[in-house]
Amino acid sequence: xxxxxxxxxxxxxxxxxxxxxVAAGDTYALDPNISREDAxxxxxxxxxxxxxxxxxxxxxxxxxxxxxxxxxxGSHIANAGFMVSAFxxxxxxxxxxxEHCLSEARRLGFRAMQFNYVISxxxxxxxxxxxxxxxxxxxxxxxxxxxxxxxxxVYVMYRSLMA
Amino acid sequence: xxxxxxxxxxxxxxxxxxxxxVAAGDTYALDPNISREDAxxxxxxxxxxxxxxxxxxxxxxxxxxxxxxxxxxGSHIANAGFMVSAFxxxxxxxxxxxEHCLSEARRLGFRAMQFNYVISxxxxxxxxxxxxxxxxxxxxxxxxxxxxxxxxxVYVMYRSLMA
Numbered sequence: 557x558x559x560x561x562x563x564x565x566x567x568x569x570x571x572x573x574x575x576x577x578v579a580a581g582d583t584y585a586l587d588p589n590i591s592r593e594d595a596x597x598x599x600x601x602x603x604x605x606x607x608x609x610x611x612x613x614x615x616x617x618x619x620x621x622x623x624x625x626x627x628x629x630g631s632h633i634a635n636a637g638f639m640v641s642a643f644x645x646x647x648x649x650x651x652x653x654x655e656h657c658l659s660e661a662r663r664l665g666f667r668a669m670q671f672n673y674v675i676s677x678x679x680x681x682x683x684x685x686x687x688x689x690x691x692x693x694x695x696x697x698x699x700x701x702x703x704x705x706x707x708x709x710v711y712v713m714y715r716s717l718m719a
Numbered sequence: 720x721x722x723x724x725x726x727x728x729x730x731x732x733x734x735x736x737x738x739x740x741v742a743a744g745d746t747y748a749l750d751p752n753i754s755r756e757d758a759x760x761x762x763x764x765x766x767x768x769x770x771x772x773x774x775x776x777x778x779x780x781x782x783x784x785x786x787x788x789x790x791x792x793g794s795h796i797a798n799a800g801f802m803v804s805a806f807x808x809x810x811x812x813x814x815x816x817x818e819h820c821l822s823e824a825r826r827l828g829f830r831a832m833q834f835n836y837v838i839s840x841x842x843x844x845x846x847x848x849x850x851x852x853x854x855x856x857x858x859x860x861x862x863x864x865x866x867x868x869x870x871x872x873v874y875v876m877y878r879s880l881m882a
Contacts, residue, residue: 578791585793626836628741629864630748630873670859672835673789694857694875696833701792707830710793712857712875 557649559656562606562619567596569616570608574599577639581703583678584637605660609649617644620653622660625670634666634717638681650680654688661717668716675700676709690715720812722819725769725782730759732779733771737762740802744866746841747800768823772812780807783816785823788833797829797880801844813844817851824880831879838863839872853878 562570574595581588586598599621600606609618618640625635636657640649661669671690674681694712702708725733737758744751749761762784763769772781781803788798799820803812824832834853837844857875865871 581792584791585789586791588791590790626748626862627753628747628749628751629744629866630836630862632864633859633862668861670862673793675792693859696796696856696875696877697879698831699789699793699796699833701795703792712859714859716860 557612557617557652558610559607559653560610562600562608566608566616566619567600570599570606570619571595573616573619573639573641576642583675583681585673585675585700605664607653607656607660609653611644614644617641618649618653620657622657622664624666625672632665632667634661634664634669635672636661636669650684651688654684658688658717667718668714671711671713673699674711674713675702676711677702677705682711682713685713685715688715720775720780720815721773722770722816723773725763725771729771729779729782730763733762733769733782734758736779736782736802736804739805746838746844748836748838748863768827770816770819770823772816774807777807780804781812781816783820785820785827787829788835795828795830797824797827797832798835799824799832813847814851817847821851821880830881831877834874834876836862837874837876838865839874840865840868845874845876848876848878851878 571592578586579588604621604623607620608616611617620638622636624631625633690713692711693714696710698707699710700708734755741749742751767784767786770783771779774780783801785799787794788796801816853876855874856877859873861870862873863871
């Protein structure tokens with residue numbers, strides 16, 4: 557697999573993955589009916605670095621974004637978001653993108669990385685972030701309305717990049 | 720004092736307060752040099768409710784915003800931001816706006832309110848939020864670069880509106 561910065565010609569593939577992930581409505585606090593235009597505006601926002609993971613025969617199977625979590629006095633902390641196409645899950649793409657992302661964040665000079673909204677039912681993501689050195693630094697009660705499980709907790713997760 | 724939804728004619732007064740607060744650079748993670756256009760786009764974003772507090776003789780002395788903290792499955796939690804003009808501090812405007820805001824959030828059907836980024840050096844704000852029933856539910860290490868104090872902690876604060 558190859559992870560690289562995205563180009564304009566990746567937009568269709570990214571939208572397909574984005575739409576699939578967000579329509580499921582169980583991992584992101586985004587409108588499941590978000591338009592292609594709004595989705596791509598979010599994923600390619602000013603100041604956001606966008607990457608894709610390419611598999612040899614099947615093409616683009618995942619995408620991630622890396623950006624400052626805040627502006628001004630908060631811009632030294634990175635934030636990131638990851639999406640993997642359903643057909644490509646369980647193959648280590650998430651982990652590969654996360655490791656690439658941590659490396660890119662260090663290269664860009666960020667001092668730490670924070671995830672603002674890790675839904676507590678997303679066990680695979682939480683396990684991966686903990687494996688990669690992230691800790692739960694905040695717990696938001698009933699912050700996500702899960703399509704099947706109702707109101708569930710959301711975690712804020714954080715790791716330093718200074719070690 | 721009177722607290723009311725803002726109108727287009729309040730934009731100059733809001734920008735004056737916004738600019739003063741953000742230029743100080745010690746309470747918001749926003750670019751201290753943000754343009755008037757970007758500031759007003761942020762304060763009047765789609766889906767954001769914007770209010771002002773008016774004093775009898777001096778006019779608009781504070782402003783606040785109320786909005787969903789997330790989209791989709793996270794839209795039942797409110798977020799808010801408050802700004803008081805330097806000349807009007809210590810007169811209870813922050814508390815009056817916060818109480819108004821909690822009432823508005825309940826009226827709009829939000830189940831809870833969350834502040835994502837309360838800088839630990841902002842003692843007056845933390846005291847006020849705790850007085851109003853907010854708890855610290857997350858602590859972000861070194862998340863804010865304070866102009867005088869260097870890297871300081873940031874809190875995530877939360878209160879239910881269901882009681």
